[in-house]
Amino acid sequence: MITADQYKLYGFLMSPYSMKMRAYLRYRRIPFQWVTGEAANTIAMTEVEPYMVPVLGYPDGSYVNDSTHLIDDLESRYSDRSTTAENEADAFLALLIEDYADEWLLAPLFLYRWETEADQTHNAQWIIYEYFRGNIGHEQFDAMTELWRTRQTGMLKAVSGEPASYDMVKASLHDFLAIMERA
Numbered sequence: 050m051i052t053a054d055q056y057k058l059y060g061f062l063m064s065p066y067s068m069k070m071r072a073y074l075r076y077r078r079i080p081f082q083w084v085t086g087e088a089a090n091t092i093a094m095t096e097v098e099p100y101m102v103p104v105l106g107y108p109d110g111s112y113v114n115d116s117t118h119l120i121d122d123l124e125s126r127y128s129d130r131s132t133t134a135e136n137e138a139d140a141f142l143a144l145l146i147e148d149y150a151d152e153w154l155l156a157p158l159f160l161y162r163w164e165t166e167a168d169q170t171h172n173a174q175w176i177i178y179e180y181f182r183g184n185i186g187h188e189q190f191d192a193m194t195e196l197w198r199t200r201q202t203g204m205l206k207a208v209s210g211e212p213a214s215y216d217m218v219k220a221s222l223h224d225f226l227a228i229m230e231r232a
């Protein structure tokens with residue numbers, strides 16, 4: 050049931066940090082309303098700094114971003130199904146894995162998403178499709194898709210490094226996944 054005093058999570062399916070936050074809220078069984086598209090973007094642009102998704106709207110009307118900070122805060126507010134390990138060593142490893150995922154895995158994600166022309170087109174369309182909530186007949190669809198493709202592709206070097214390191218960046222994801230499979 051949706052109620053007015055619920056948490057609201059403003060994000061995008063294409064945003065890995067939004068998916069992290071949504072998975073967390075679901076796991077904790079904290080009721081929330083998922084808000085995506087233009088409405089989510091407007092909140093990210095007007096209610097927090099710097100501009101980014103996800104943003105969590107609290108029942109008291111405040112807005113907060115940064116998934117790590119949000120999770121810390123929610124961990125302290127609710128005890129049921131806590132994701133904080135009781136054992137200190139496990140808690141340290143959990144923090145390490147979260148940090149690695151947040152700070153490093155964006156590099157292979159960006160590479161797989163924006164390296165080839167086919168992926169650039171497909172993924173930019175997907176983001177703008179979500180922004181317009183499926184209304185691909187929108188007159189701004191093509192222009193915004195192109196704008197987003199150029200914007201994100203332009204960030205590839207800063208996020209994923211030079212082409213000479215692409216193989217290493219991709220291998221790091223596969224090594225990480227193999228280790229997690231064994232864990």
Ligand SMILES: N[C@@H](CCC(=O)N[C@@H](CS)C(=O)NCC(=O)O)C(=O)O
Pocket residue numbers: 063064065066067100101102103114115116117151
């Ligand atoms: N540290 C933030 C990172 C969030 C983040 O980088 N979100 C991306 C989308 S996945 C974003 O909104 N980037 C802003 C931009 O592209 O200008 C968190 O954990 O929530």
